[in-house]
Amino acid sequence: MEASVATAGFKEMRVQEALRDALRHEMARDKRVFVMGEDVAMFGGAYGVTRGLLQEFGEQRVRDTPISEAAIVGLAIGAAINGMRPIVEIQFCDLLPLCMDQIVTHAARYYYQTGGKIPVPIVVRSKFGTRAGGGPSHSSCNHGAFIPFPGLKIIAPTTPADAKGLLLSAIRDPNPVLCFESHHLYGVKGPVPDGDYTVPIGVAAVRRAGKDLTIVTCGGMILKVEEAAERLKEKKIDVEIIDLRSLAPLDKETILKSVAKTRRAMVVDEGPIVGGLVAELAAMIQENLFSDLKGPVVRVGAHHLPPPHSGPLVDAMVPGVEKIVGEALRLVAR
Structure with missing residues (x-):
């Protein structure tokens, strides 16, 4: 911080x-x-x-x-x-x-x-x-x-x-x-x-350092991403986690520096996969680092549906830890 x-x-x-x-x-x-x-x-x-x-x-x-x-x-x-x-x-x-x-x-x-x-x-x-x-x-x-x-x-x-x-x-x-x-x-x-301090707007945080895969996320999905990173560690996959903290302005420098190092990127969000945050992040990474990537930028987000009341339907709509781990394994295996 x-x-x-x-x-x-x-x-x-x-x-x-x-x-x-x-x-x-x-x-x-x-x-x-x-x-x-x-x-x-x-x-x-x-x-x-x-x-x-x-x-x-x-x-x-x-x-x-x-x-x-x-x-x-x-x-x-x-x-x-x-x-x-x-x-x-x-x-x-x-x-x-x-x-x-x-x-x-x-x-x-x-x-x-x-x-x-x-x-x-x-x-x-x-x-x-x-x-x-x-x-x-x-x-x-x-x-x-x-x-x-x-x-x-x-x-x-x-x-x-x-x-x-x-x-x-x-x-x-x-x-x-x-x-x-x-x-x-x-x-x-x-x-x-204690006391008076500020955290600058527009600066992302590297929550976990890694060398095999960068996962960019924000909000409550950080909890699932951290758990997924622990599971992937057991499979010898070293994940770097970028917590955006600010969506506008985006900290492009921190994101691109991480992806340039790992050469693999996944963007994870609780919002819909159609449009929105994951689309903007994926486009930005591809535009700047396309020739350096070992695989396509993977987008992981919610299904394009209104939020349901039912607990099981919510679990089906919003990506969970298993989904994140599965997509990460497929990306690293390319």
């Missing part, structure tokens, strides 16, 4: 708690920062990230809103261009299309349209991850759909330390940042530095 400020110590936290720590730290440091969204105040957020902030900072800075995602983001944009730093919680990423116009047409373009005179410092936090019981309306992975829009930065932290550091960077950024938080990672524990 890269930090901009040296810190004295660490605390063990869950990702959920680290996100809350970032919000609390920045709200105490900067009175322009406030939180808004459905159930963020009294209820403490859909996943408990904003729990306790109402009692600490009051109802003027922790605001429950009506059930209208378009209105929430629209209000936040208005506040941002007038000098505030709003942090919006959209409970599920399935609901982001309801405020798509506000995010990609207005927030992402306003700085450009004003010739760089008026920034839009807004953070939109949202949960992503397909799970049993979530169904088509509360269990999507549409993070890749926002990559094409210029003016947006997109982060997807995986560790508690990155959750705090990346969110602090996002809040301080002068323009809009989407923060995708994996449902599968909220409970993951790890050390988090």
Whole structure:
């Protein structure tokens, strides 16, 4: 982890708690920062990230809103261009299309349209991850759909330390940042530095060094990729894991450096294999390293279907450890 400020110590936290720590730290440091969204105040957020902030900072800075995602983001944009730093919680990423116009047409373009005179410092936090019981309306992975829009930065932290550091960077950024938080990672524990530090947006992390195969992934799929790498190690296959951390901008340098070394690449995502993140990563790797590769870039993603309610159907739709291991074995055998 890269930090901009040296810190004295660490605390063990869950990702959920680290996100809350970032919000609390920045709200105490900067009175322009406030939180808004459905159930963020009294209820403490859909996943408990904003729990306790109402009692600490009051109802003027922790605001429950009506059930209208378009209105929430629209209000936040208005506040941002007038000098505030709003942090919006959209409970599920399935609901982001309801405020798509506000995010990609207005927030992402306003700085450009004003010739760089008026920034839009807004953070939109949202949960992503397909799970049993979530169904088509509360269990999507549409993070890749926002990559094409210029003016947006997109982060997807995986560790508690990155959750705090990346969110602090996002809040301080002068323009809009989407923060995708994996449902599968909220409970993951790890050390988090005390005090003020940031993790730079646009810098990937090498979670595991290897020489035979590069696997590029993000979000909750890091858990499955790490397990797959352990199984492949038993078969004498040494995997290097790249955790993107940021989807926009992509850290092309880290990705290409790794693939140039291993000469094999697999991109793994919980989102659909059609379009989106895996398609962009595969194209970028092929365009830059085609003649160096020992085999085609392998894409591993979810089937092109709405998320089901049924647990067994979710398991069939989203790639699991066995799928990742199988595709890796086929690629290395070429």
